Amino acid sequence: MLAVKNLRVHYGKIEVLKGVSLEVRAGEIVTVIGSNGAGKTTLLRAVSGLAPIVAGEVMLEGRPIHRTPPHRISRLGVAHIPQGRQIVPDLSVEDNLRLGAYRLARDRSKVREFMAREYERFPQLSERRGQIAGSLSGGEQQMLAIARGLMMDPRFVMMDEPSLGLAPKVVDEIMTTLQALNRQGVTLLLVEQAAAEALVLAHRGYVMRTGEVFLSGPADELRRDPRVIEGYLGG
Amino acid sequence: MSPLRPLVWIAVVVVLYVLPSALPTQYFTLLLQTAAYDTIVVVGLNLLVGFSGQISLGHAGFFAIGAYTTSLLTTSYGLSLWLTLPAAGAFAGAAGFLLALPAIRTKGLYLAMITVGFGFVVEILAQRWVDLTGGTMGIYAIPQPFGPVGYFYLVAGVAVALQLAMNHLTGSLWGKTLLALKGSEEAAQSVGIRVVRWKVVAFGVSAVYAGIGGAFFGHQNGYINSDSFTFGASLYYLVALVIGGVGSNYGPVVGTVFLAFITHFSAGLYEQRFFLLGGFLLFTLVFLPDGIVGTLEKWLKRRRETRLAPPEVEVDLARVLAAPANGHEGALLETAELTKHYAGVTAVERVALTIEPGTIHALIGPNGAGKTTFINLITGRIPADRGRVFYRGRHLDGLATPDRARLGIARTFQNLQLFPDLTVLENVLVGFHRHGEATLLEYALGLPRARRETARHTGQALALLSFLGISELAGLRATELAYGHQKLCELARALAVKPDIILLDEPVAGANRTEVDRIVQILGRLRAAGITILLVEHNMDFVMRISDRVSVLNFGEKIAEGTPEEVRANPQVIEAYLGHWGAADARR
Numbered sequence: 174m175l176a177v178k179n180l181r182v183h184y185g186k187i188e189v190l191k192g193v194s195l196e197v198r199a200g201e202i203v204t205v206i207g208s209n210g211a212g213k214t215t216l217l218r219a220v221s222g223l224a225p226i227v228a229g230e231v232m233l234e235g236r237p238i239h240r241t242p243p244h245r246i247s248r249l250g251v252a253h254i255p256q257g258r259q260i261v262p263d264l265s266v267e268d269n270l271r272l273g274a275y276r277l278a279r280d281r282s283k284v285r286e287f288m289a290r291e292y293e294r295f296p297q298l299s300e301r302r303g304q305i306a307g308s309l310s311g312g313e314q315q316m317l318a319i320a321r322g323l324m325m326d327p328r329f330v331m332m333d334e335p336s337l338g339l340a341p342k343v344v345d346e347i348m349t350t351l352q353a354l355n356r357q358g359v360t361l362l363l364v365e366q367a368a369a370e371a372l373v374l375a376h377r378g379y380v381m382r383t384g385e386v387f388l389s390g391p392a393d394e395l396r397r398d399p400r401v402i403e404g405y406l407g408g
Numbered sequence: 409m410s411p412l413r414p415l416v417w418i419a420v421v422v423v424l425y426v427l428p429s430a431l432p433t434q435y436f437t438l439l440l441q442t443a444a445y446d447t448i449v450v451v452g453l454n455l456l457v458g459f460s461g462q463i464s465l466g467h468a469g470f471f472a473i474g475a476y477t478t479s480l481l482t483t484s485y486g487l488s489l490w491l492t493l494p495a496a497g498a499f500a501g502a503a504g505f506l507l508a509l510p511a512i513r514t515k516g517l518y519l520a521m522i523t524v525g526f527g528f529v530v531e532i533l534a535q536r537w538v539d540l541t542g543g544t545m546g547i548y549a550i551p552q553p554f555g556p557v558g559y560f561y562l563v564a565g566v567a568v569a570l571q572l573a574m575n576h577l578t579g580s581l582w583g584k585t586l587l588a589l590k591g592s593e594e595a596a597q598s599v600g601i602r603v604v605r606w607k608v609v610a611f612g613v614s615a616v617y618a619g620i621g622g623a624f625f626g627h628q629n630g631y632i633n634s635d636s637f638t639f640g641a642s643l644y645y646l647v648a649l650v651i652g653g654v655g656s657n658y659g660p661v662v663g664t665v666f667l668a669f670i671t672h673f674s675a676g677l678y679e680q681r682f683f684l685l686g687g688f689l690l691f692t693l694v695f696l697p698d699g700i701v702g703t704l705e706k707w708l709k710r711r712r713e714t715r716l717a718p719p720e721v722e723v724d725l726a727r728v729l730a731a732p733a734n735g736h737e738g739a740l741l742e743t744a745e746l747t748k749h750y751a752g753v754t755a756v757e758r759v760a761l762t763i764e765p766g767t768i769h770a771l772i773g774p775n776g777a778g779k780t781t782f783i784n785l786i787t788g789r790i791p792a793d794r795g796r797v798f799y800r801g802r803h804l805d806g807l808a809t810p811d812r813a814r815l816g817i818a819r820t821f822q823n824l825q826l827f828p829d830l831t832v833l834e835n836v837l838v839g840f841h842r843h844g845e846a847t848l849l850e851y852a853l854g855l856p857r858a859r860r861e862t863a864r865h866t867g868q869a870l871a872l873l874s875f876l877g878i879s880e881l882a883g884l885r886a887t888e889l890a891y892g893h894q895k896l897c898e899l900a901r902a903l904a905v906k907p908d909i910i911l912l913d914e915p916v917a918g919a920n921r922t923e924v925d926r927i928v929q930i931l932g933r934l935r936a937a938g939i940t941i942l943l944v945e946h947n948m949d950f951v952m953r954i955s956d957r958v959s960v961l962n963f964g965e966k967i968a969e970g971t972p973e974e975v976r977a978n979p980q981v982i983e984a985y986l987g988h989w990g991a992a993d994a995r996r
Binding site: 184185186187188189206208209210211311334336337338341344366367368369370371383401402405406407 | 753774775776890891892894914917918920946947948949950951952953963972975976981982983985986987988
């Protein structure tokens with residue numbers, strides 16, 4: 174599905190990604206874990222066309238997209254659910270979802286269909302459809318962010334730290350939802366700091382540290398590998 | 409100073425002397441008078457807009473106060489011009505001061521609206537307070553001394569003197585301090601600059617200039633009424649400044665003279681004058697965003713930019729960094745029950761932390777754990793909901809950031825906050841703020857104490873830069889440096905505070921391995937020099953290598969503390985970072 178080769182990204186004068194390569198095969202859940210500041214978010218942003226790529230390539234289903242503008246990338250069936258939810262706090266839950274289906278605006282029946290599907294996936298959102306999004310709890314806001322991303326009916330979803338700032342029980346709910354989503358055939362690239370949760374969910378994982386991939390392998394192996402902890406806490 | 413400087417000024421005087429007779433009619437002499445006193449106003453406005461980074465759309469109000477002051481004092485009390493001119497400046501300055509005291513806490517658009525309102529208030533007072541101002545009938549028979557040419561010499565002479573004083577002021581450390589707070593208020597506060605006070609003073613000085621300009625207007629016309637001081641006049645000054653060049657010393661005079669003559673030659677197009685004015689403004693904004701003079705300066709500077717030679721001094725770090733003795737024993741910094749909530753989200757929850765003097769203490773934790781909030785609570789950038797910060801045994805309640813900096817708490821920023829208008833050296837010089845003693849007047853007049861202080865701090869600043877290995881970059885603009893050098897420049901600025909404790913927010917973020925090694929070395933030497941360090945950092949290898957003690961925050965609470973080895977082995981820390989392995993397993 175996605176192949177990233179030797180990706181380098183600079184923010185101004187700072188080298189944030191120092192040559193990162195990774196691969197996500199169709200139907201997989203792949204997780205990129207690592208401590209904050211490792212460059213995980215930048216990696217997702219670069220794939221989405223939101224971060225300036227200095228060198229390297231990004232291939233989506235064999236086609237290069239590292240020179241494609243962000244709005245075109247999203248049309249290729251890629252959803253990027255950003256860190257910190259980024260929902261529109263002054264709009265209702267329903268309007269936030271409608272924004273997610275922006276491209277389908279003419280096709281009202283499709284919008285209705287997808288919206289019903291998301292309400293089914295997240296019953297809590299259905300109960301609050303008229304409520305202002307800013308008044309939702311952190312977990313509900315994260316669900317809304319995910320639902321909004323899915324309104325474009327993507328085949329490939331990139332998610333940035335859905336567990337951020339959430340209580341363990343809520344994290345658990347969200348992880349379960351992601352697993353269900355994957356079983357419906359959606360490929361997932363999950364960036365997480367919470368390695369334990371992410372490695373349970375994922376098939377394979379990459380551990381990043383200061384702009385580089387430090388370790389990678391099947392999730393089961395990584396879970397037993399003490400070097401993962403080193404990647405976070407030094408060693 | 410360039411040896412040509414005196415010659416240039418002699419040439420200026422000669423030109424000003426010859427000008428009135430060189431131009432064909434007396435009408436031009438009046439035009440020159442107008443340009444000269446408008447220049448005074450715009451020079452003052454430049455201090456406000458170009459240096460302190462504020463805006464005024466009400467300078468016609470100060471201009472009016474100056475005009476009425478001198479008009480009333482000369483006509484009703486028969487006072488001499490030599491007394492009423494300074495009085496005009498003083499009254500306008502006082503008005504500026506009083507307006508700024510409450511208004512300066514607002515910024516940008518809001519400040520602009522307040523000054524617009526002020527301008528209208530003055531205009532309406534001039535119109536309605538008939539007993540004092542004569543309303544629309546105005547004040548007649550204001551003395552018009554010296555004849556047209558003589559009066560031009562007076563106005564031009566004062567304008568030159570005020571320009572020189574302003575050059576002195578803006579070129580001195582005082583002016584750099586204003587540029588600093590324009591660039592980053594937060595960083596300015598972090599080195600002890602009481603930002604509000606400085607802005608109020610800048611506003612006052614700017615109003616003095618406008619008042620003096622207004623006084624000259626009164627004596628030029630011999631008659632004033634409320635129609636002369638409209639919002640349009642305030643705008644005119646701002647346009648002149650923008651066209652000439654905001655923030656450049658000679659932008660005001662160039663812009664004003666330019667506009668004066670444009671206005672003259674387009675007198676036949678009176679109806680279209682706003683259209684013309686707008687056209688010139690637009691042209692400048694689009695094609696010469698730095699104004700006429702600003703663009704020229706940039707162009708000249710690019711051609712003669714030089715690097716300073718590094719000073720040949722062996723750095724005695726301990727002497728440069730020697731902070732005032734304090735005599736307190738025990739923990740340097742302590743927090744008790746420190747708590748901060750944002751809209752229901754816990755950022756920092758009852759954190760108790762003790763930092764021993766002369767140690768490097770690291771604060772780590774996952775994203776959103778409250779580390780930066782904690783630093784901001786210590787520096788006083790945000791107020792705590794509950795709990796206290798103790799520094800050398802005394803609590804810091806009620807002290808704002810500059811006050812805390814003055815006690816010796818310095819910091820660097822996660823997203824660099826260098827002063828973009830200043831050079832590397834000047835950035836560091838401003839850091840010495842809390843150690844300065846000379847007053848504004850001493851700086852404006854270039855008195856010995858101000859000069860000695862600047863020389864002393866320059867020497868120390870160069871020593872700091874050479875300690876950090878960037879002294880050869882001292883003459884460059886801070887924003888031109890490579891990222892790693894910018895970080896070092898910020899560190900130098902914080903060290904100029906001569907702090908007891910320095911708070912470093914991600915000192916090695918974005919640094920490569922060599923740079924990290926260098927910073928490890930530098931921090932080690934600072935510790936040896938007796939400086940205490942609290943750092944927030946994500947690069948764990950760095951943290952573990954350098955820290956004496958590590959505290960871990962998660963969801964705002966302190967969950968662990970100890971030596972690097974203890975913390976690294978602590979299961980709670982591992983769980984905070986990597987999640988709960990047991991719970992995750994259970995879900996499978």
